[in-house]
Amino acid sequence: MAHLGSSILWHETLETAAPGAPATGALTADVVIVGAGFTGLWSAYHLTTTDPTLDVVVLDAHDVAFGASGRNGGFAMTLLDFDLHRFVGNWGDEAAAHAHRAVARSVREIGRTVREEGIDAELEATGLLRVAASEGQLARIQRVRATADRLGLDGFRLLDRDRTRAALDSPHYLGGLQEDACAIVNPAKLVVGLARVLRARGVRIFEGSPVLDLTESDGGVTAVTPQATVRAETAVLATNAWAHRFPAARGWSVPLYTYVVVTEPLSDAQWERIGWQGRQGVEDARNLVHYFRPTADGRILWGGTHAVYRYGGPISPRRDRHEPIRRRLEREFLATFPQLGRVRFTHHWGGPISMTSRFVPRIGRFDGGRIHYAFGYSGHGVAPAHTAGRILRDLILGRDTDDTHVCFVEHAQAPFPPEPLTWIGAELTLRLLQRQDRRMDAGHDGGEIDPLILRVLDRFA
DSSP: OOOOOOOOOOHSSSSOOOOOOOOEEEEEEEEEEESHHHHHHHHHHHHHHOOOOOEEEEOOOOOOTGGGTTTTEEEEEOOSSOOOOHHHHHOHHHHHHHHHHHHHHHHHHHHHOOOTTTOOOOOOOOOOEEEEHHHHHHOOOOOHHHHHHHOOOOOEEEEEEHHHHHBBBTOOOOOEEEEESSSEEEEEHHHHHHHHHHHHHHHHEEEEEEOOEEEEEEEEEEOOOOSSEEEEEEHHHHHHHGGGSSSGTTSSSSEEEEEEEEEOOHHHHHHHHHOOOOOOOEEEEESSSSSEOOOOOEEEEESOOOBBBTTOHHHHHSOOOOOHHHHHEEEEEEEEOOOOOOEEEEEEEOOOOEEETTTOOEEEEEESSSSEEEEEOOOOOHHHHHHHHHHHHHHHHHHHHOOOOSSTBBBBOOOOOTTTHHHHHHHHHEEEEEEEEHHHHOOOSSSSSHHHHHHHHHOOO
């Protein structure tokens, strides 16, 4: 399933295969799922694990590795909201701890599924290292550790400057926070492997089948594609950044573009200069984070630094590259690891993430009760999409479980305003976040989210 002409490294690791057949004719199912990314496929996996008799159809406009599930950084992590400390401030101790444990469980279960189902996803349960490159960032990770301790969450360890640089050497790092309940993965291999498992179970996955209309009618739902009509008892909208195109979900999320670059494979001598024997996923404690991780073939993927909102939220392959951000990412990488010397970058790509007004996923049912949804992972969806799949399974089957009581399930979130207010709010928020990052880099800030930023977010969302 390699994508010809693609600059996405993960796609190059897939076996070349013909695209799946599109849906044709009049079809019926128990559940129709719109979107063959992590949310849709994990929903199908959990549904058919719990009830193997269910007839499930999955429809995707492209193929299973096209969207965010096939091009993200490959971090299976517990992060919700800006960080754990901020999440607790917004939702309270009990709710935040409950949600954190639900997502941490997903990281473990993804690992177990990969092993049991024989999916070659290059998964490494090496944890997440959050590094601090300023005193403000250091204050942030210290607050996260204190919050985790208060909530009784295990697996968080503060590292001083020497131990951080022993784990990953950069002259900029003042300290770090290791969180064990995280992993790195090749996301495209994971989503393609999951599709293979589901097809073997009898789940029908149709690619090249964009859903033009999804409605409730006559005690069921109907999904219409260019060549087919699928009638089912219930449906799942699992399109994430594309969810804002569905009329009932309009205004609940906005698509933001984020970008990465990837180095050539490093030499053994270069790896020795930076250490990184633990092979953790890494991100810093900025507002607009730098995130980076090693790959199975010895490269470093480096991303973040900026998020782009386009007026009206259009999504287009023309926006999958951004040359000014590419150049900035390469400069920031080389400044972070000057001891590597000259490094060539071989890949650059981007894609849309889905952001809600509260920076946490939105999961629930539309008013009629038969169309379910999950989206808005804010760029951290690898593990939460698995959690969403469990939640959607339970909602569809009418089960009252710990998962259905996660705080953001069927919880009201403010919609974004109409344009141009959303664009104004997004631009102002991003500039304020960047300003605070610059202040932290200069040592002028203690690391709390700027109250002005929070007031802007409350006003515009």
